Amino acid sequence: MNDDFLFAEDEKDTSTENLGSWKILIVDDEPEVHTVTKLVLNDFILNGKTIEFISANSGEEAKAMFREHNDIAVVLLDVVMETDDAGLQVANYVRNELDNHFTRIILRTGQPGQAPEKDVIINYDINDYKSKTELTAQKLFTVIIAALRSYRDIMVIEENRAGLEKIIDASVDLFSSQSLEKFMQGIIQQLASILGCSKDAAYITTAVATTSRTLDVNNDKRDDDELYVFAGNGEYSAKEGVALKNAVSDKEYALCVQAMRDKQIVYADDHVVAYCNSKSHKGALLYLSGLPRRLCESDKHLIKRFSNSVQLAFDNVLKTVDLEGTQREIIERLGHALEHESSDANHIKRMAEMAGLMASKLSMPEQENDTFKLAVSLHDVGTSHVPRAILHKTTELTDDDIFAIRQHAEFGYQILKDSSRPTIQLAATLARQHHERWDGEGYPEGLKGEEIDQKSRIATLIDVFDALLNERPYKPAWSVEKVVNTLKEESGRHFEPTLVTRLLNNLPAFLAIQAQYPNKNI
Numbered sequence: 001m002n003d004d005f006l007f008a009e010d011e012k013d014t015s016t017e018n019l020g021s022w023k024i025l026i027v028d029d030e031p032e033v034h035t036v037t038k039l040v041l042n043d044f045i046l047n048g049k050t051i052e053f054i055s056a057n058s059g060e061e062a063k064a065m066f067r068e069h070n071d072i073a074v075v076l077l078d079v080v081m082e083t084d085d086a087g088l089q090v091a092n093y094v095r096n097e098l099d100n101h102f103t104r105i106i107l108r109t110g111q112p113g114q115a116p117e118k119d120v121i122i123n124y125d126i127n128d129y130k131s132k133t134e135l136t137a138q139k140l141f142t143v144i145i146a147a148l149r150s151y152r153d154i155m156v157i158e159e160n161r162a163g164l165e166k167i168i169d170a171s172v173d174l175f176s177s178q179s180l181e182k183f184m185q186g187i188i189q190q191l192a193s194i195l196g197c198s199k200d201a202a203y204i205t206t207a208v209a210t211t212s213r214t215l216d217v218n219n220d221k222r223d224d225d226e227l228y229v230f231a232g233n234g235e236y237s238a239k240e241g242v243a244l245k246n247a248v249s250d251k252e253y254a255l256c257v258q259a260m261r262d263k264q265i266v267y268a269d270d271h272v273v274a275y276c277n278s279k280s281h282k283g284a285l286l287y288l289s290g291l292p293r294r295l296c297e298s299d300k301h302l303i304k305r306f307s308n309s310v311q312l313a314f315d316n317v318l319k320t321v322d323l324e325g326t327q328r329e330i331i332e333r334l335g336h337a338l339e340h341e342s343s344d345a346n347h348i349k350r351m352a353e354m355a356g357l358m359a360s361k362l363s364m365p366e367q368e369n370d371t372f373k374l375a376v377s378l379h380d381v382g383t384s385h386v387p388r389a390i391l392h393k394t395t396e397l398t399d400d401d402i403f404a405i406r407q408h409a410e411f412g413y414q415i416l417k418d419s420s421r422p423t424i425q426l427a428a429t430l431a432r433q434h435h436e437r438w439d440g441e442g443y444p445e446g447l448k449g450e451e452i453d454q455k456s457r458i459a460t461l462i463d464v465f466d467a468l469l470n471e472r473p474y475k476p477a478w479s480v481e482k483v484v485n486t487l488k489e490e491s492g493r494h495f496e497p498t499l500v501t502r503l504l505n506n507l508p509a510f511l512a513i514q515a516q517y518p519n520k521n522i
Contacts, residue, residue, distance in 0.1 A: 020290070021052040022148055023071055027062040027090065028078040028108070033132070037076060040137045046148050059086035063093050072103050073151040074144060079109040091124040101125070102154055104147040108132050200234035204244055204256065204285040227256060227285070235289075248287075256285055265303060267295065274307040346517035347466060348377050353513045354462040355455075361502050372455055375427040379434045379459050381412045409435050409444050426455065434459040439493045449496075457496045461487075461503060464494070465510070470519040477519070480511065 024041070026034050034055050044051050054069065056062040058081050066072065075094075079087035087107060094100045106128040107120065120126055127150070128143060135143070204227050227244035229236055239247040244256060252271070259266045259273040260283065266273045271289035286307060295303075355376040359369040412431025416424050433447065433456035440448030442460075452460075468486060471477045478486075484504065491500040503510060 020049045022046065022049050022073045022151075023052050023054060023069060024144070025054045025056060025062065025065055025069075025072050025075040025077075027056045027059070027075060027081075027087065029057050029081040030078075031057075033078070033108075037140070040140055041144060044141070044144065046145065047152065058082050059090045062090045066090075066094055066098055066100065066103075070100075074104045074106060074147045076106050076108055079107055088120065088124055091126060095125045102151065102158065104128075104151050106130065106143060106147060108135065200236060200289045201232070202229050202236035202239070202247075202287045203231045204228065204287055205230045206282050206284075227260065230284070236287075252287075252289070256287060259285055265300075265307065267300075272303060274303050276307045346519065347470070349517045350466050350513055351376050351379065351459070351462060353517070354466065354510055355458060357506070357509055357513065358458050358462060358499070358502060359455075361506055371423050371426060372458075375423050376430055376455075376459055378412070378416065378427040379430040379463065381416065381427070381431055406435070406443050409433075429453050430456055430459050432456075434463055436460065437494050438496050441493075457499060461495045461499050462510075464490075465503065466514075469514055480507075 026037050028034060034053075038053050041051055041053075054065055054072070056065050060082075062075070062077070075090075077087045077090060079085070081087065083089070087109075091105050091107070094103060094105065104127045105125070107126050108130055110132045121129055127147065130139075130143065206227060229239045229242050229244060229247050232238070232240050236247065245253050248256070255266050255268060255271075255273050259275045263275045263277065263283065265275060270291045271287070272291065272295065274286040276284040276286060286303070352373045356369055356373040359372050364372070409432050413428050416428035416431060430453075432444065433452055436442035436445065436447045436452045436456065437460070438449060438452070438457070440446055465483065465487065468478045468483045469480070484507070487495065487500050487504065491497045
């Protein structure tokens with residue numbers, strides 16, 4: 001059977017358009033090997049990509065090339081160079097030290113008995129092993145074809161894995177703007193990989209749909225019809241938030257405007273712009289560039305399905321993001337109102353910052369920390385039901401006064417408890433429990449130890465810490481030394497011991513917050 005017949009038609013590429021290159025590293029201490037290899041593969045094209053040759057004359061030079069280039073597709077690696085096993089050392093370096101399992105390693109040796117083929121392939125994760133004498137021009141061509149196909153498929157799988165990872169990470173908390181962007185990045189990365197154009201893709205929206213993203217224009221002067229890169233992959237990952245006209249060429253921008261205007265999918269030579277319909281906004285665009293091949297009908301069907309479905313998901317999540325933003329604004333307004341009701345207007349600010357600091361020292365996830373900081377601002381919301389005359393009383397409190405004050409914990413809980421929003425629910429718990437004690441002697445429920453929510457235990461500690469350090473109508477500010485001694489005495493009684501230890505171990509940081517927001521009497 002004729003070998004030419006087997007391969008000629010399969011990989012023949014008559015396209016004159018260069019869609020990039022495959023990097024092939026030649027590692028050999030014989031200069032003529034480099035010359036012959038380049039000559040044989042000089043006019044090689046696979047999937048519209050030519051070959052970019054990189055040369056190294058020793059094992060050490062090869063290692064340097066791998067450190068410099070992280071996208072080498074194939075390495076033709078001589079075994080015997082400066083040492084008898086220099087090539088094997090390079091293979092071990094690539095697989096085990098660089099943790100590179102993508103590059104296809106083809107060993108070439110003029111002394112095949114030097115290293116048994118079976119042992120080498122198994123122990124060094126080698127993809128192919130050839131004697132230099134058997135690698136004729138046709139066989140070298142065939143070996144490279146097989147290796148590049150394998151590398152191409154592995155990279156598509158890797159892109160799919162990376163895309164799925166972004167989607168999974170974002171799914172944990174899809175309602176934050178950061179996770180929304182990561183979710184969109186994952187989806188376009190998945191689609192780009194399936195189409196074989198894993199390098200460059202972007203999801204483009206108008207300014208009105210990009211409220212969660214910092215844009216590269218003055219918000220007061222922005223045009224709500226202007227297009228921006230919301231999420232990007234490859235070249236566009238560094239252009240997120242950038243106006244589209246500043247991110248692509250004039251020709252490409254014109255195609256995007258056309259797709260948005262006509263609400264259609266526009267196919268060009270090596271890229272596609274797909275309009276994604278929206279019920280709440282003016283729509284969005286999926287932009288894919290650097291297509292390595294002509295799109296078939298199944299590819300076009302996939303793009304159409306994406307454009308019909310993804311914007312609906314995007315709109316639904318945006319509604320939730322907007323709702324979260326409204327919730328945050330309400331809480332902040334309530335917090336400001338409490339500040340004005342308090343004898344110390346900066347108390348709320350200090351509580352929020354100290355809560356965030358303590359949470360970070362406990363390795364609380366960032367999103368959970370942000371929610372805690374917001375919710376703790378409402379821990380004293382129940383004081384709105386306590387007469388101001390009692391709150392600002394400078395003389396000794398009567399039993400009736402104490403009873404009225406103690407009611408504020410339950411009042412606060414009743415005000416907040418019916419909300420379905422997690423932040424408000426946490427605020428309700430903090431309002432009810434921030435006067436509970438570690439030893440069970442607190443109020444209103446007499447909870448003890450870990451029966452008290454951890455965030456409530458934190459709120460209890462930092463609330464008392466702040467109250468002791470700052471002047472109140474009924475007491476002067478205490479010295480730091482006196483406050484520290486009190487916390488130590490109350491550790492295991494009023495406060496959870498581990499939290500007291502964390503605070504005291506990081507006392508300068510907590511005092512810095514006190515200095516940043518000093519007692520501000522109204």
